[in-house]
Amino acid sequence: MLCVTGASGVGKTFAAHAVLAGHPAHRSCVLSLPSRPTPADLRTAFHDALHLPGPPPDDPGVCDAAVLDALAAGPQTVVVDEAHQLSLAALEYLRYLYDSLPDGLCTVLIAGEKSESVLRDTPMLGTRAALWCEIRPLDADLVPLAARRLHPLWRQASGAQLRHLDGHFAHGRLRRWALLTHQARRIRSTAPAACRRWIEQLAARVDDGSIG
Missing domain, CATH: 3.40.50.300 (P-loop containing nucleotide triphosphate hydrolases)
Structure with missing residues (x-):
């Protein structure tokens, strides 16, 4: 067992x-x-x-x-x-x-x-x-690698951007990264934009607490 x-x-x-x-x-x-x-x-x-x-x-x-x-x-x-x-x-x-x-x-x-x-x-x-x-929750230095393997859209983000999202919302938890991925895909589908812009929109939602 x-x-x-x-x-x-x-x-x-x-x-x-x-x-x-x-x-x-x-x-x-x-x-x-x-x-x-x-x-x-x-x-x-x-x-x-x-x-x-x-x-x-x-x-x-x-x-x-x-x-x-x-x-x-x-x-x-x-x-x-x-x-x-x-x-x-x-x-x-x-x-x-x-x-x-x-x-x-x-x-x-x-x-x-x-x-x-x-x-x-x-x-x-x-x-x-x-x-x-x-x-255990992912260590911060493993977050970029794990996120990029979770979904290809995260390959467009820098390590600093991914660590920011993790530090302010996901905290190394896969379930929260799945929620972030869902939100990121919604932003991309409703308003396609350059990588930095949609990630900034997502980060803003994380920072103001609108993603829970």
Whole structure:
């Protein structure tokens, strides 16, 4: 098991999906869960994510057998976002699946920075979590490179301009850079202009707080 933690908006979920996308031969099982999921919610989520036929069986034992058969059919990486919302019963269900498979179950648990202690205090993870990975906001000197890889329009901006936008708004957080990119594209589409002008317009919106 791998536990990924970090502050809100730094790109934890994006990073997990990007790594999985880079290894298409290794199948991923991304669970879509409601808030505070129960073991029954996990069974339904596994049934859907594994593309099992028909609706989930009402009998938990039958459902578990189908889920385990599908997981045992080949390498799978299970991704659980907002893992700190899992109840002890839900975490125990993941432990049951992990222990029921000969090679265990590769599981990525994603949780917010302030929720890391919730996972660390869970006995089940104490002996099964092989790695704890903290994703931090980007350092200022990495912002120009990251922004230009995020979207080609940032290749027109200078390093100083990108660091200004980051220092006044994004603070090294990928989610905020995605919002800046959306705003920049809107400015470019409504009033095409030279690079410096649209970046200055965007910076002005950042400085006056109109982008939130």
